[in-house]
Amino acid sequence: MSKKKKKSELLVAALENGTVIDHIPSDKVFDVVNLLNLTGITSPITIGANLSSHKMGSKGIIKIADRFFSEDECSKLSVIAPNIVLNSIKNYEVVEKKAISMPDEVRGIVKCCNPKCITNNEPMQTVFHIVDKKNGTLRCRYCGKDVAKDKIILL
Amino acid sequence: MDNSGRSLISLEDFDSNDILELLRQAAMFEAESYRNTLEGKIVATLFFEPSTRTRLSFETAVNRLGGRVIGFSDAATTSSSKGETLKDTIMMVSNYADLIVMRHYLEGAAKYAGEISPVPIINAGDGANQHPSQTMLDLYSIQKTQGHLDNLNIFLVGDLKYGRTVHSMLTAMRFFNPTFHFVSPEELMMPAEYKDFCKANDIKYVEHFDFNEEIIADADILYMTRVQRERFTDLMEYERVKNLFILRNDMLRNTKPNLRILHPLPRVNEIAQDVDSNPKAYYFQQAKNGIYVREALICNALNLL
Numbered sequence: 208m209s210k211k212k213k214k215s216e217l218l219v220a221a222l223e224n225g226t227v228i229d230h231i232p233s234d235k236v237f238d239v240v241n242l243l244n245l246t247g248i249t250s251p252i253t254i255g256a257n258l259s260s261h262k263m264g265s266k267g268i269i270k271i272a273d274r275f276f277s278e279d280e281c282s283k284l285s286v287i288a289p290n291i292v293l294n295s296i297k298n299y300e301v302v303e304k305k306a307i308s309m310p311d312e313v314r315g316i317v318k319c320c321n322p323k324c325i326t327n328n329e330p331m332q333t334v335f336h337i338v339d340k341k342n343g344t345l346r347c348r349y350c351g352k353d354v355a356k357d358k359i360i361l362l
Numbered sequence: 363m364d365n366s367g368r369s370l371i372s373l374e375d376f377d378s379n380d381i382l383e384l385l386r387q388a389a390m391f392e393a394e395s396y397r398n399t400l401e402g403k404i405v406a407t408l409f410f411e412p413s414t415r416t417r418l419s420f421e422t423a424v425n426r427l428g429g430r431v432i433g434f435s436d437a438a439t440t441s442s443s444k445g446e447t448l449k450d451t452i453m454m455v456s457n458y459a460d461l462i463v464m465r466h467y468l469e470g471a472a473k474y475a476g477e478i479s480p481v482p483i484i485n486a487g488d489g490a491n492q493h494p495s496q497t498m499l500d501l502y503s504i505q506k507t508q509g510h511l512d513n514l515n516i517f518l519v520g521d522l523k524y525g526r527t528v529h530s531m532l533t534a535m536r537f538f539n540p541t542f543h544f545v546s547p548e549e550l551m552m553p554a555e556y557k558d559f560c561k562a563n564d565i566k567y568v569e570h571f572d573f574n575e576e577i578i579a580d581a582d583i584l585y586m587t588r589v590q591r592e593r594f595t596d597l598m599e600y601e602r603v604k605n606l607f608i609l610r611n612d613m614l615r616n617t618k619p620n621l622r623i624l625h626p627l628p629r630v631n632e633i634a635q636d637v638d639s640n641p642k643a644y645y646f647q648q649a650k651n652g653i654y655v656r657e658a659l660i661c662n663a664l665n666l667l
Contacts, residue, residue: 323489325470329448349470350491 225250225272227294227301228284233257235288236267238361242283242316243276250274282310286317286359289343309340317345318360324350333362369476369483370659372492373530378537381501382511387658387667388502388651395654399666400429406459407433408451409486410442411467415627415649416486416495420463423656432459449478456481461663464488482663490526495659496626497530499652504583506651507622507644511538515580519545519573520587520607520632522552527626528587532556532565542567545577547603549594573606575613582618584609586625586645588632611636624648 231239236256239245245252253270260266275295284291285307295303315332326333326349335345335354343356373381391397405424409417412435421431434440442451448466452475455462464475465486472485472492487493505511516535518528522544532542542560544552548571560567570577578584589607594600608631609623625633625645637643661667 321469323467323469325448325466325468325474325488328468329471329474331449331474347470349473350489351470 221299222270222272222296223299224297225270225274225295226276227296228269228271229266229292229294230260230263230288230290231267231269232263232288233265233267236269238287239267239269239284239291241361242287243280245269245271248274278308281305281307283313283316285309286313286343286345287361309337309343312336312348313345316361317354318362319347319350319352320354320358320360321347321350321352324352326350368663368665369472369479369485370494370663371472371476371483371485373494373497373534374492376534381498381534381537384498384655384658384662385502385505387662388498388654389506391654391657392651395657396426398428399661400424400427400664403429403460403664404458405429405431405461405463405660406455407431407435407463407486408455409433409435409465410437410440410471411465411487412436413465413487415652416465416493419649419652420484420486420495420656420660423653423660426653427657427660429660433463448475452479452483461660463660484659484663487526490524493526493530495652495656496527497534498659499648499655500527500531500585500624500626501534502651502655503622503624503644503648508582508620511535513539513541514582515541515543516583516585517543517545517578517581518552518585518587519609520589521550521593522546522587523550524590524593525587528552528585529556531585532559536563536565540565543570543577543581544568545570545573545607547571547589547599547607549596549599549603550589573609575616578613578621579616580618581621584617584621584623586623586629586632588628588630608632608634609637610634611640614640614642617642 233256251272255268257265281293291307293305294301313335317333317335319326319333324347334348338344338346345354407417407420417435424431437443448471456479461482463484463486464472466488469489469491472483472488476483485492485494508514522528544567586609591600621642622644623642627649
């Protein structure tokens with residue numbers, strides 16, 4: 208696996224230890240930055256967008272040195288991009304390749320699209336149930352309105 | 363005092379047994395409506411949005427059961443107009459009352475209140491979302507007039523796009539093999555998501571964009587709702603259809619003898635006054651049934667049954 212990564216087409220610097228988040232849709236790169244609070248990290252971060260991809264046409268990659276992510280943190284990403292892969296790198300080798308699993312519910316991440324929903328009018332956490340894991344449809348726990356994957360707005 | 367009752371937020375989790383049991387309890391209260399079950403209890407009616415009928419019906423139910431009522435009928439007179447959060451209002455009132463009956467203009471408000479409140483909450487309507495006591499009194503009225511809930515021809519007439527009561531009716535009747543007839547102007551037709559719900563639950567339905575004597579000939583229940591001017595984007599369209607979905611007494615000539623006409627009220631002109639004296643008109647008794655259903659809901663919420 209690591210040999211493949213070291214191919215000449217690699218556009219961003221190799222990582223000694225840390226996480227490579229791969230297969231991010233190009234327009235979601237900065238959503239991933241926000242969801243994982245990467246702006247608060249002091250270790251080196253490389254962000255690549257609009258890179259060519261055989262699978263996706265165009266993709267984004269984020270490399271974060273010396274930082275690994277928990278299941279919980281990863282599952283948040285499924286809301287915006289279910290096909291993201293997280294590679295944990297140790298000593299320049301990929302030691303773990305994590306596909307993201309869709310959680311049953313997401314809390315405090317997504318905004319309800321219904322302006323008359325209580326969550327948009329009261330200081331409280333939003334909660335969405337994932338009613339259709341295949342298509343990524345969320346349902347607001349409070350007002351019951353569905354939000355399609357392409358209509359998701361992050362808080 | 364035991365406040366560990368159960369909130370009633372929505373009927374979505376009710377199965378057919380739960381529904382039938384509640385209707386049985388409501389019948390018990392109809393047989394004996396005045397009791398002392400709530401003696402020593404205080405019920406708060408918090409109406410963040412005015413609703414005269416629903417509030418009076420709940421308050422009557424509490425009074426008939428010997429309880430006391432505190433509350434407000436308009437949020438303008440409360441601290442929420444000063445910017446108090448719903449949470450703070452609920453936490454404060456739960457210090458005073460054993461049960462909170464709440465009407466709110468925001469969707470999901472009752473669900474949230476139920477999560478934070480130390481005392482049970484009964485949802486008396488949250489925006490366009492849920493109004494379970496109305497749905498239960500509709501079902502009680504259907505059962506009472508037809509003798510059962512099974513295999514009925516139910517005609518929903520008027521505003522099927524925005525009408526909360528007609529949407530809840532689809533959900534609650536799904537256990538009882540109904541055939542629905544959706545009768546509305548095209549602009550206010552039943553939304554696709556509810557038709558999909560019917561398909562997914564094997565509920566038969568027929569759509570009509572006309573309202574006349576022939577269409578309603580085999581109806582068991584005619585559930586009328588108001589076509590509201592403010593719902594139309596095209597006022598020319600409103601002018602064209604506003605008088606087409608009015609029920610007049612002469613349209614009832616050839617209807618089935620067991621037909622009953624329901625309406626959640628308030629009525630404006632969608633049922634002509636001459637229908638009121640027809641024995642098939644049932645909307646005022648329907649409102650009366652609301653008291654028995656609410657007596658049952660209140661006692662259930664307080665674990666007093």
